[in-house]
Structure formats: C-alpha cells, structure tokens
Amino acid sequence: xxNKYKLEGEPRRFSLKGLGKVIIELLVIVxxxxxxxxxxxxxxxxxxxxxxxxxxxQLLAEAKSNQVxxxxxxxxxxxxxxxxxYLLENSNRQVGADTLRxxxxxxxxxxxxxxxDAVYQDLVSSGNLKLIQSDSxxxxxxxxxxxxxxxxxxxxxxxxLIENKIEPYLLDKQVLSLLEPLNxxxxxxxxxxxxxxxxxxxxxxxxxxxxxxxxxxRLDDVIYFETPLQWSLRDLIKLLEKEIAKHN
Numbered sequence: 001x002x003n004k005y006k007l008e009g010e011p012r013r014f015s016l017k018g019l020g021k022v023i024i025e026l027l028v029i030v031x032x033x034x035x036x037x038x039x040x041x042x043x044x045x046x047x048x049x050x051x052x053x054x055x056x057x058q059l060l061a062e063a064k065s066n067q068v069x070x071x072x073x074x075x076x077x078x079x080x081x082x083x084x085x086y087l088l089e090n091s092n093r094q095v096g097a098d099t100l101r102x103x104x105x106x107x108x109x110x111x112x113x114x115x116x117d118a119v120y121q122d123l124v125s126s127g128n129l130k131l132i133q134s135d136s137x138x139x140x141x142x143x144x145x146x147x148x149x150x151x152x153x154x155x156x157x158x159x160x161l162i163e164n165k166i167e168p169y170l171l172d173k174q175v176l177s178l179l180e181p182l183n184x185x186x187x188x189x190x191x192x193x194x195x196x197x198x199x200x201x202x203x204x205x206x207x208x209x210x211x212x213x214x215x216x217x218r219l220d221d222v223i224y225f226e227t228p229l230q231w232s233l234r235d236l237i238k239l240l241e242k243e244i245a246k247h248n
Contacts, residue, residue, distance in 0.1 A: 067234070070115070073111045084106070088213060151222075178194070
C-alpha cells in the first residue's frame with residue numbers, strides 16, 4: 001500500500017498528469033497564436049484582393065477611355081489623309097469645291113493623343129503595382145507605355161511642319177487669315193467663291209503641293225506608329241476583363 005503522506009524533506013515525485021496539463025496549455029497558446037496570425041494573414045490577403053480588384057476595374061475604365069480617344073484620333077487622321085489625297089489628286093481629276101475647302105482647312109489642324117494614366121501613376125507611386133498578380137497584365141501595360149512614349153515624337157514632327165512650314169507659307173501668301181477660319185467665313189466677310197479662287201491658285205503652285213505631300217506623309221507616319229497603341233489597349237482590355245471575371 002502506497003504511502004499517501006509525504007515525509008518532510010522527501011523529494012516531490014514526477015507527475016505525468018501535471019506534465020500533460022502543461023503541454024496542453026502550451027498547445028492552446030501556440031494554436032491561439034497561430035490562429036491569430038492566420039486570421040491576420042487572411043484579412044490582409046482579402047484586403048489585398050479587394051484592392052487589386054478595385055485597381056483592375058479602374059485600369060479597365062482608364063484603358064477603355066484611352067481606347068475611345070485613340071480610335072477617334074486615328075479615325076480623324078485617316079479622314080485627313082483622305083482629304084489631303086484629294087488635294088494631291090486634284091490636277092488629275094475633278095474634286096468638289098467643298099472637299100477642297102475642308103482639305104485646305106485640315107492642313108492646319110493637328111490632333112494630339114492625350115491619354116489619361118492617373119490609375120497607373122497611382123499604382124507606381126504607391127507601390128501597389130505588385131498587387132496586380134497577372135504577369136500578362138503587367139507586361140502588356142509596360143509594352144503599352146513603351147509604345148506610348150514614342151507617339152509624341154511623330155506628333156511633334158507633324159506639329160512642327162504646320163508651325164514652321166505650312167503656316168509661314170500661307171502667311172507669306174497673305175491668305176492664312178482667309179483660309180484658317182473657314183467655318184466663320186461670314187464673320188470675316190469673304191465668300192466661298194473667293195476662298196475657292198485662293199485654293200485654286202495655291203494648287204497651281206509646286207511649293208504648296210509639296211507641303212501637302214509632306215503633311216500627308218507625316219500624318220501617315222503618325223497613323224503607322226500609333227496603330228500598335230491600339231493593339232496594346234485592345235489586348236490590355238481583354239486581359240483585364242478576363243482577370244476581373246476570375247475575381248467575381
């Protein structure tokens with residue numbers, strides 16, 4: 001029969017029951033800490049996913065807006081190119097007076113593509129670009145930005161041609177003020193017939209035809225170099241729509 005009384009000075013015996021209790025308490029603490037970290041990590045990942053989806057939607061809206069603007073610009077440039085072609089072909093075939101007036105007016109008009117990139121700049125400046133998990137989307141954005149950086153160069157060449165060549169030529173001929181505001185002919189007291197006579201005189205001069213040719217070719221360059229921008233925006237929109245659909 002065991003002695004349930006401990007004599008004074010007798011060492012305390014090892015208790016498995018006490019050890020088990022300590023281990024259980026430690027496990028509870030460890031599991032509690034693990035669950036706390038797991039919940040915190042889950043909350044952070046959920047917040048990151050929600051923020052990523054927000055940026056994806058904003059990028060999509062921005063890309064669509066830029067696509068509409070670029071398509072409008074490119075369509076307008078193609079219309080200009082067609083009109084300039086009529087000026088160049090006038091000596092070989094009959095072109096309507098209305099068409100010639102509009103074509104001459106468009107010689108002084110230059111559209112500049114002005115995209116918005118507030119969302120992208122926010123992603124970069126805030127360091128949140130890493131939230132975009134899709135490598136394809138990030139690469140497509142980079143390709144778009146690289147192509148976008150080249151666009152102003154060709155547009156600037158066209159702008160300089162107008163400012164440094166076409167406008168001074170028309171100014172020297174003393175017809176710039178008569179041709180530029182063609183949509184306000186009544187306000188400057190000049191008839192369409194007078195404008196048509198001026199245009200016919202200009203079309204008989206080789207220097208004017210050369211300037212039209214230069215404007216046509218520079219415009220063609222802008223259309224050529226900005227077409228890849230349309231491709232990039234189209235691809236980016238498709239990728240963003242696909243990625244957003246995966247989140248929903």
